[in-house]
Amino acid sequence: MDEFSLIGAYFKRAISPSKTPQIDVGVGDDAAVFRVADGHQCVVSSDLLIEGRHFFADVAPFTLGHKSLAVNLSDLAAMGAQPLGFTLSIGLPRVDTAWLGEFSKGLFALADAFDCPLIGGDTTRSDNIVINITIFGQVPTGQAIFRNGAQVGDDVWVTGSLGDAAYALNLMQNMPAHSDLEKVRARLEMPTPRVALGCALREAGLARSMLDVSDGLAGDLLHILRASNVSARMECDALPLSSVLSQLPVGQAWQYAVAGGDDYELCFTAPASTEVRAALFDLAQKFTIPITRVGTITPMNQVAQIVWHSARAPEVAQQLARSTGFNHFASR
Amino acid sequence: MDEFSLIGAYFKRAISPSKTPQIDVGVGDDAAVFRVADGHQCVVSSDLLIEGRHFFADVAPFTLGHKSLAVNLSDLAAMGAQPLGFTLSIGLPRVDTAWLGEFSKGLFALADAFDCPLIGGDTTRSDNIVINITIFGQVPTGQAIFRNGAQVGDDVWVTGSLGDAAYALNLMQNMPAHSDLEKVRARLEMPTPRVALGCALREAGLARSMLDVSDGLAGDLLHILRASNVSARMECDALPLSSVLSQLPVGQAWQYAVAGGDDYELCFTAPASTEVRAALFDLAQKFTIPITRVGTITPMNQVAQIVWHSARAPEVAQQLARSTGFNHFASR
Numbered sequence: 001m002d003e004f005s006l007i008g009a010y011f012k013r014a015i016s017p018s019k020t021p022q023i024d025v026g027v028g029d030d031a032a033v034f035r036v037a038d039g040h041q042c043v044v045s046s047d048l049l050i051e052g053r054h055f056f057a058d059v060a061p062f063t064l065g066h067k068s069l070a071v072n073l074s075d076l077a078a079m080g081a082q083p084l085g086f087t088l089s090i091g092l093p094r095v096d097t098a099w100l101g102e103f104s105k106g107l108f109a110l111a112d113a114f115d116c117p118l119i120g121g122d123t124t125r126s127d128n129i130v131i132n133i134t135i136f137g138q139v140p141t142g143q144a145i146f147r148n149g150a151q152v153g154d155d156v157w158v159t160g161s162l163g164d165a166a167y168a169l170n171l172m173q174n175m176p177a178h179s180d181l182e183k184v185r186a187r188l189e190m191p192t193p194r195v196a197l198g199c200a201l202r203e204a205g206l207a208r209s210m211l212d213v214s215d216g217l218a219g220d221l222l223h224i225l226r227a228s229n230v231s232a233r234m235e236c237d238a239l240p241l242s243s244v245l246s247q248l249p250v251g252q253a254w255q256y257a258v259a260g261g262d263d264y265e266l267c268f269t270a271p272a273s274t275e276v277r278a279a280l281f282d283l284a285q286k287f288t289i290p291i292t293r294v295g296t297i298t299p300m301n302q303v304a305q306i307v308w309h310s311a312r313a314p315e316v317a318q319q320l321a322r323s324t325g326f327n328h329f330a331s332r
Numbered sequence: 333m334d335e336f337s338l339i340g341a342y343f344k345r346a347i348s349p350s351k352t353p354q355i356d357v358g359v360g361d362d363a364a365v366f367r368v369a370d371g372h373q374c375v376v377s378s379d380l381l382i383e384g385r386h387f388f389a390d391v392a393p394f395t396l397g398h399k400s401l402a403v404n405l406s407d408l409a410a411m412g413a414q415p416l417g418f419t420l421s422i423g424l425p426r427v428d429t430a431w432l433g434e435f436s437k438g439l440f441a442l443a444d445a446f447d448c449p450l451i452g453g454d455t456t457r458s459d460n461i462v463i464n465i466t467i468f469g470q471v472p473t474g475q476a477i478f479r480n481g482a483q484v485g486d487d488v489w490v491t492g493s494l495g496d497a498a499y500a501l502n503l504m505q506n507m508p509a510h511s512d513l514e515k516v517r518a519r520l521e522m523p524t525p526r527v528a529l530g531c532a533l534r535e536a537g538l539a540r541s542m543l544d545v546s547d548g549l550a551g552d553l554l555h556i557l558r559a560s561n562v563s564a565r566m567e568c569d570a571l572p573l574s575s576v577l578s579q580l581p582v583g584q585a586w587q588y589a590v591a592g593g594d595d596y597e598l599c600f601t602a603p604a605s606t607e608v609r610a611a612l613f614d615l616a617q618k619f620t621i622p623i624t625r626v627g628t629i630t631p632m633n634q635v636a637q638i639v640w641h642s643a644r645a646p647e648v649a650q651q652l653a654r655s656t657g658f659n660h661f662a663s664r
Contacts (some may be wrong), residue, residue: 050456
């Protein structure tokens, strides 16, 4: 099977003018062609996933297809952007039709759920599996939510719960027979991008800064703090944990929640008023995604930093701060 | 050096509002943001280059940076689209600062020449060097030049000369001490994307179909023929050859010219009128890029096919047809 047969068999699908009216030309020419709505900007993000680094060779291809697109949709969500389409570049050691069938099924299931079609890309041979997706979306001009808008006094919020994916990764690598694995595995392999909530936050004008949590809350929040020239005080006791993580020793659970990764939840800051908080909880209810207030933006003292606080287990917060390896950690 | 330091040191550059006014946000947030001009469509292409497949590990990093972007610019050229910006995903086995410095120099030299800035991407570790560039451009709505517009009677044209890159590759692999290598090496490693001419052809409304020649003229022209439901009669004697290739035995030279690859010249079809031909030569002169009429679009008989003709060496054309491995080849 050559490159063109492979694309035709697994990756070339008709573009639906009714479902994705802004896509004019998809897979098959030198380039794809789409339209950005009047009064909108184009939003673009790209993620490179490499076998052995970002996933194991034996990962179920359906979930890999899902996750490859999910991490990119999550980037659009973090801007408050509506997805339009994506390109897929894929390097494969061999043409494994069963693998390709499952991979493309997982990919297109998520693409269809977000009306975000595959419009182009590249295929080639490579020693390891290599996947690069570049995603395109749109946002009303001037309304994208960046990392640099956090203001002193803002609440810090996160969606969903944190740490399950990092816990799953640890179990897979070290305790694959542990009964918790099946409870948290989907959080690692099949993350749910928070696109609708991200767009709703942008429409409502409630979030001042936002990003998606992919490398762990501690590291990712720092991006907001540095871009906004502020610091933060975070409440470990408030960290949203799943029922599975809640049963772990608190030190372990917090470690996964703040220094793990692969959460693909949104972290955003918003004014600390009663009205804004109520409006945010209304949105969360509308989209049935829990949101949790986990901290406060504070003035910056020379460098942006995070102070982790806990009334429940102050010594654990302190220990956590030291063990995460982030030299900005502190507990006081 | 972590991911963010690496991006900051080699890949994060200020966006110039005067030179690239449509880029609103570049490297540094969850996604990049740009505007497509009113009345224009967005054009997107993506290419994945993998060490050992598309380039050798010891390729000069400056030329690799150049070529990685050049092949993508060439795809935009083939649509008649004007470049706006690109994302770069790069996987590297190690942080080699000398390599990164040269790679980014080659990349940005070409990016600057086309006012096509780097606006985002991803970096990660990988066993081999992996490079994926996704490029964005714009074209006035409805004016992109596709592969499916060729009409019976059209002239088939190519820009520049063909086969030098394939000859260079063969010399590098088999005769690295050959004195021709330095004469053709740049055609392989530093291709010149025909962006200005591609856009001019679109503006002038002269080309009915177009693509860029990346896999060899024989294979690439077939894409136009199949998409347009036509065939072609090609004149081997007319194939544009460099002075270096002209000195090879004609069978070898034609083999490189039609079955080689990495040419990154444009192949297009246009009406066979005296006026159009004159207008095309005027454009070629304006952009100082030779163009050559190499064949004619003919009616399709069941399947799209290419007939290669030569008055000068008919037996060579016939042999060439057999040896290229394209089963659609024939000579009569």
